[in-house]
Amino acid sequence: MRQEIHFSRILCLFFFTDHSIYLVLYNIKEPLDAPSPSCKALNLCCGDGHVPSNVDILEDWIGCVTAFAKPIPSEPFRSTKRTPVLPPLILTCSHDDSDPECAPSVYNFNTFFSRSSFHSYSRHLVESNYPSAVRISNIHESYSEEESYCGHHILRREIDYLARQMPYAQESIPVQWVKFEQLVYGLLEQRKVILLYDDMVKYIGEHCNLTDLLQVLPLLSYYHEVGVLVFFYRHPLLKKLVVVKPQWLIDALAAVITSASGKWITAEVKEAFKNLTITGTIRREVVGLSYRCAHLPSRHWNEFLFILNCMDLLCCHPCLHEQKSFFIPCMVVESAPSNIFITTENDPVVLSFLCSGALPIALYNQLVTCCARRSQYAPSIFSQNCHVRLNHSHHLVIRKEHSSIDFLVQTDSAGFCSFCKQNEVRYPMSSCSSHIKHLLGDDVEILPSDVISSLCDQHDTQDAFSLAISDDINNLHDVCVLVLSFLSHTLEYLCECWFPGLKLQLTSNGVILDQYWKHSVLKTSSVSKQLAVWFD
Numbered sequence: 001m002r003q004e005i006h007f008s009r010i011l012c013l014f015f016f017t018d019h020s021i022y023l024v025l026y027n028i029k030e031p032l033d034a035p036s037p038s039c040k041a042l043n044l045c046c047g048d049g050h051v052p053s054n055v056d057i058l059e060d061w062i063g064c065v066t067a068f069a070k071p072i073p074s075e076p077f078r079s080t081k082r083t084p085v086l087p088p089l090i091l092t093c094s095h096d097d098s099d100p101e102c103a104p105s106v107y108n109f110n111t112f113f114s115r116s117s118f119h120s121y122s123r124h125l126v127e128s129n130y131p132s133a134v135r136i137s138n139i140h141e142s143y144s145e146e147e148s149y150c151g152h153h154i155l156r157r158e159i160d161y162l163a164r165q166m167p168y169a170q171e172s173i174p175v176q177w178v179k180f181e182q183l184v185y186g187l188l189e190q191r192k193v194i195l196l197y198d199d200m201v202k203y204i205g206e207h208c209n210l211t212d213l214l215q216v217l218p219l220l221s222y223y224h225e226v227g228v229l230v231f232f233y234r235h236p237l238l239k240k241l242v243v244v245k246p247q248w249l250i251d252a253l254a255a256v257i258t259s260a261s262g263k264w265i266t267a268e269v270k271e272a273f274k275n276l277t278i279t280g281t282i283r284r285e286v287v288g289l290s291y292r293c294a295h296l297p298s299r300h301w302n303e304f305l306f307i308l309n310c311m312d313l314l315c316c317h318p319c320l321h322e323q324k325s326f327f328i329p330c331m332v333v334e335s336a337p338s339n340i341f342i343t344t345e346n347d348p349v350v351l352s353f354l355c356s357g358a359l360p361i362a363l364y365n366q367l368v369t370c371c372a373r374r375s376q377y378a379p380s381i382f383s384q385n386c387h388v389r390l391n392h393s394h395h396l397v398i399r400k401e402h403s404s405i406d407f408l409v410q411t412d413s414a415g416f417c418s419f420c421k422q423n424e425v426r427y428p429m430s431s432c433s434s435h436i437k438h439l440l441g442d443d444v445e446i447l448p449s450d451v452i453s454s455l456c457d458q459h460d461t462q463d464a465f466s467l468a469i470s471d472d473i474n475n476l477h478d479v480c481v482l483v484l485s486f487l488s489h490t491l492e493y494l495c496e497c498w499f500p501g502l503k504l505q506l507t508s509n510g511v512i513l514d515q516y517w518k519h520s521v522l523k524t525s526s527v528s529k530q531l532a533v534w535f536d
Contacts, residue, residue: 010253010257010313010330010362012064012068012360012362013068013311013313013362013498014230014246014249014250014253015227015246015250016064016065016068017068017087017224017225017226017227018087018225019087019166019222019225019226020087021087021088021090021159021162021163021166022065022087022088022089022090022124023089023090023092023159024058024061024062024065024089024090024091024092025092025093025094026054026058026091026092026093026094026109027093027094027095028093028094028095028109029095030054031054032053032054032055032058032109032111032112033053033054033055034053034054035051035052035053035054036051036052036053036054036056036057038057039051039052039057044333044335044383045335045336045383045384046384046400046401046402055112055115056358056402058112059117059121059357059358059402060358060360060361062089062091062121062124062357062358063121063355063357063358063359063360064358064360064362065087065089065124066089066120066121066124066357066501066502067355067357067359067360067363067499067501067502068360068498068499068500068501087124088124088125088162089121089124089125090125090155090158090159090162091125092155093109117356117357117358117403119356120356120357121357173222176208176209176210176215176219177208177219177222179207179208179209180204180207180208180210180219180223181223181228182207183203183204183207183208184223184228184229184244186207187203187244188244188245191297192244192245193243193244193245193248193297193300194241194242194243194244194245194248194300194303195241195242195244196240196241196242197239197240197241197242198240200220200242201213201216204216204219217233220233220242221233227246228246229242229243229244229245229246230242230243230246230249231243232311232497234496234497234498234500235310235311235497235498237310238307238310238311241303241307243307248296248297248300249304249307251294251296252291252294252296252304254294255290255291255293255294255296256287256290256291256328257331269286269289269290272286273286276328276331276332277331277332277333277334278332278334279332279334279381280327280328280329280331280332280381281320281325281326281327281328282325282326282328282331283323283324283325284305284324284325284326284439285324288301291304305439306439309439311366311498312366312367312369312370312373312494313328313330313365313366313369314326314327314328314369315327315369315370315372315373316373316439317372317373317375317378317427318427319377319378319425319427320378326439327369327372327379327381329365329368329369329372329381329386330362330365330369332381332382332383333383334382334383335382335383336382336383336384336385337382340382340385340387340397340399341385341397341399341406341408343408343410344410346411347408347409347410347411347530348408348409348476348480348530348531348533348534349508349509349528349530349531349534350406350407350408350508351406351407351408351484351506351507351508351513351534352401352404352405352406352407352506352507352508353404353405353487353491353504353505353506353507354403354404354504354505354506354507355403355404355502355503355504355505356403356503357403358402358403359400359401359402359403359404359405359502360499360502361384361400362498363405363491363494363495363498363499363502364384364398364400364405366494366498367398367405367487367490367491367494368381368386368398370490370494371386371388371396371398371467371490372388374465374466374467374468374486375388375389375390375466375467375468376389376391376426376427376467376468376469377389377390377425377426377427378425378427384399384400385397385398385399385400386398388467390409390467390469390479390483391469391470391471391473391479392412392471393411393412393471393474394409394410394411394412394469394476394479395409395410395411395412396408396409396467396483397409397410404507405491407483407487409476409479409480409483411476465485465486465489465490466486467482467483467486469482469483476533477533480533480534481534481535481536484534484535488506491504508531518535522535
């Protein structure tokens with residue numbers, strides 16, 4: 001169950017692409033509104049304290065597909081059927097055994113299609129899948145003519161039909177690209193796992209006779225989309241690397257996620273992973289031990305950490321340098337105290353970044369990682385809540401809801417500062433380069449120190465926003481403006497790199513705070529002071 005929860009927080013960042021057909025499977029006998037068994041077993045709660053329901057988890061998965069994969073127009077389809085926006089999604093219900101007792105479950109599940117958030121997903125569903133779901137039996141292969149009932153063979157036919165209709169399946173590829181596939185097989189035989197982008201370009205030039213970068217980038221992007229390799233072409237740092245063996249990444253991630261249940265685990269390591277799910281921190285040597293016990297190539301251990309750091313899945317903070325530890329916010333399952341997000345009449349209003357469907361929890365965890373990396377004080381991290389001290393008199397609280405990320409800036413009060421008691425030490429801000437050097441150490445094989453410094457210096461220049469707010473800034477308005485700038489910049493950056501299909505809107509109490517609102521409404525007397533404090 002822990003693997004099920006963390007998959008949606010981590011692995012989908014690596015392997016969700018446009019060039020895919022997605023199959024979401026749901027046990028129709030499980031009531032939609034019932035608490036998720038996985039979340040209940042882990043005492044995992046939403047930002048407002050309730051246990052996520054089955055329908056919340058279902059929407060999380062469908063929301064992941066629509067957020068990670070940039071929608072492609074459906075014109076390439078040549079069919080009389082209603083064609084979905086790509087990537088297509090097939091919603092499937094298992095445990096449908098044509099039993100009359102299942103009828104209430106079927107009716108209950110069909111209420112999912114009447115939810116307001118479903119509209120944003122429906123355009124990805126295939127015709128025979130809407131407004132119902134492909135239902136399959138776990139007992140037999142028989143086919144019934146009853147309305148909206150389909151068997152295994154109908155599901156196979158649907159997948160086969162979609163695979164033949166995909167526009168990229170109809171594309172012809174240059175002969176040189178076939179040679180590139182042979183090149184990849186050759187590199188794997190040489191036990192190459194990860195290469196610098198410049199080295200890969202040289203290999204392609206020698207073996208495929210492609211020297212123009214305008215030809216190389218589409219080639220690598222295409223084979224990333226179809227799963228042959230991993231090439232994060234939208235990320236400013238990771239586009240300098242090419243992972244030739246994606247299975248290495250899968251195994252390395254699995255080693256971290258599932259290590260707490262491994263047979264080799266000692267009491268000390270078990271305690272370290274338990275502490276990770278509570279505080280979000282873990283020693284570097286413990287994660288390294290998990291990596292080595294999975295029999296993964298030790299020479300690529302640091303490259304694995306570098307990739308996770310650039311993906312904002314883990315980060316260093318000066319408070320952890322002495323213990324040689326780092327934060328992994330996505331592994332935290334500890335619920336937040338009930339008073340972590342309580343507003344007072346003196347506080348500014350709560351602002352939210354809202355999307356039309358389920359907001360991927362991976363985006364929230366990446367945002368928390370960025371906040372931890374760019375703050376002077378150690379954050380208090382909980383499952384779907386985070387508290388960050390900004391300076392001696394102001395604090396930032398972030399909460400993940402089903403469709404939004406809410407945030408609030410507050411000034412000191414006795415109850416609120418209880419989250420800061422163990423994190424009162426202030427640390428000077430460190431550059432991206434110094435963080436990564438501390439994270440990796442000196443034994444880096446693929447990425448020389450000068451390459452790391454060069455890449456990180458470029459990233460530092462781009463990442464000009466931070467939560468390092470001076471104690472001299474006491475005015476709530478000035479603090480709010482800086483916080484909003486940081487959050488807006490960071491979320492825009494994360495969506496550009498990882499969530500091209502996700503559109504976020506800044507809102508407050510249901511009002512969209514777009515450019516039109518700022519120019520026409522913000523300057524009027526009808527805007528409350530608690531709302532106006534966020535803007536220049």
